[in-house]
Amino acid sequence: MRFIPTTLKDAHIIELEPAxxxxxxFARTLCVDAFAERGLEIQYPQHSISYSARxxxxxxxxxxxxxxxxxxxxxxxxxxILDVIVDIRRNSPSFRRWQKFELSSTNCRELYVPKGFAHGxxxxxxxxxxxxxxxxxYAPGFAGGIRYDDPALGIEWPLPVTEISExxxxxxxxxx
Numbered sequence: 001m002r003f004i005p006t007t008l009k010d011a012h013i014i015e016l017e018p019a020x021x022x023x024x025x026f027a028r029t030l031c032v033d034a035f036a037e038r039g040l041e042i043q044y045p046q047h048s049i050s051y052s053a054r055x056x057x058x059x060x061x062x063x064x065x066x067x068x069x070x071x072x073x074x075x076x077x078x079x080x081i082l083d084v085i086v087d088i089r090r091n092s093p094s095f096r097r098w099q100k101f102e103l104s105s106t107n108c109r110e111l112y113v114p115k116g117f118a119h120g121x122x123x124x125x126x127x128x129x130x131x132x133x134x135x136x137x138y139a140p141g142f143a144g145g146i147r148y149d150d151p152a153l154g155i156e157w158p159l160p161v162t163e164i165s166e167x168x169x170x171x172x173x174x175x176x
Contacts, residue, residue, distance in 0.1 A: 001014055001015070002015040002017065003034070008085065008097060008099050011085055011099070011111070011114055012111075012112040013112075014109065014112055015108060016110065017108075030133065041071040041114075043135060044135055045134075046132075046138065047133055047134070049077075049132070050132075051128070052123045052129075052130075054123065054126055055162065056122065056123060056161055056162030057122065057123045057161075057164070058120065058157065059121055059122075059168065060118065060120015060148060060168065061086060061145055061146040061171070062143065063119065063144050063146075064136065064138070064139060065143075067142075068137075068138075069116055070115060070134050070135050071112070071114050071135040072113040073111070073112055073132070074110060075103065075110045076103040076129070076130050077105055077130065077131050078105050078127060078128060079105060079124070079126070079128035080102060080123075080124040081122065082121060083120075084098055084100045084101075085113050085118065087116065088146075089117075098153055098155055104124075115135070118145070118146050122161070124159070146171055147171050147173050148161075148164070148171075151173075153174055
């Protein structure tokens, strides 16, 4: 596993290092020792997946408030997504900044999202599945979000939005 720092403090792209042979490949997606050496979360009591049928589907931008803030390890296991994270930690040098990453079933990349970030993605093709390891159990009363199209953030989504939940449309802007 190769850990590549992003421009946002504490967030990392993780490139898997597949061992390939005639059958295909084998790769580690999580190594507790390698994560601990870098001060990253090593406990993930929740593992979730999302499935999106249509290209252009947008999910997010979501986060959990303290004391249920969560780190996530995200991997696209089918298809491709444009994944976006926003640093919402007021004391962070990268506060209010965002960065985007393409994750796909073929590029062998994961995204480590630390606590204190909003997260969302848009599907780049039909039939997409995304896997999440989550460091904290979901607490519905602490769920939050930011509008995906907040002009103050200026996130550049690559496609017109074809599907989005009513809940995601109702999230406030960052300044609210």
